[in-house]
Amino acid sequence: MTRRLAWAQLEPAAYQAMVELDRFSATRLDPLLFELVKMRASYLNNCAFCLDMHVHDALKLGESTQRLVVVAAWQEAPHLFTEREQAALALTDAATRLGEHGVPDEVWARAAEQYEEKELIHLLMAIVTINAWNRIAVSTRAVVAPRG
Template sequence: MHEQRLSYKEASPEAFKALLHTEMQVHKTGIEESLLELVKMRASQINGCGYCLDMHSKDAVAQGESLQRLVLLSAWREAPSFYTERERAALAWTEAITQISTHGAPDDLYNEVRKHFDEKALVDLTLAVIAINSWNRMAIAFRSTVGDYVSPHPKK
């Protein structure tokens, strides 16, 4: 187990507030919370962010997400009946944006995701992906302690 290098929240409250402001905007977009949690989980899986996986799995379960859907998330393409078309489009977009240096954001994927998200919603979804990737990078870089997170959401 790695020891936390530093608390980025304490080291630079301004930087933390900037990320928090972006996160608050994500939650004002109208995108359903269940979808946002799936997006956060999938990006965190790709990036290998234990802290964020711990946090978002706890939040998702507290908000009523099934354990089975969370367990299957890394293999969502092989379990299509567990996710809606809208969720699958968002997950594919999340993967592309998270790994944008590898394959970019291809036209066929853009066209598919646009079937499920209007222009504003797609920009908002992209902001959600950008936000979680930022949080992942802070948590990984400074080795945020995994396992201590307690969800503020009352269990459904």
């Protein structure tokens, strides 16, 4: 697969705007939760580039290989994730797959039980931002560089 557009080099201001959105949430959420949300959305959006990046970022933070693998099917292994993480992952799923009915009330209520209102804003911004990154990477065919 060939990259379609070197968007960040052609329009650095657009790239910087995305970086600033990312930085907003990164500085306000637990770093491991931030990476789990990014991985889950990237998995749902079939964004190999972002998935590769955030798996490696999470490993550097000390995340376990088991949780990195299982986040793709987190609902089948709830014992591996805290209640807060489960609520964040459920919100990530719903906000990423909006569909015609949006985020269900029960998903929002679950997140609202686990996070204060400002934390919900930070979480939602992280979800929105990784979805934007995914759409850019998939649309432009960002290439996953081989590792190792």
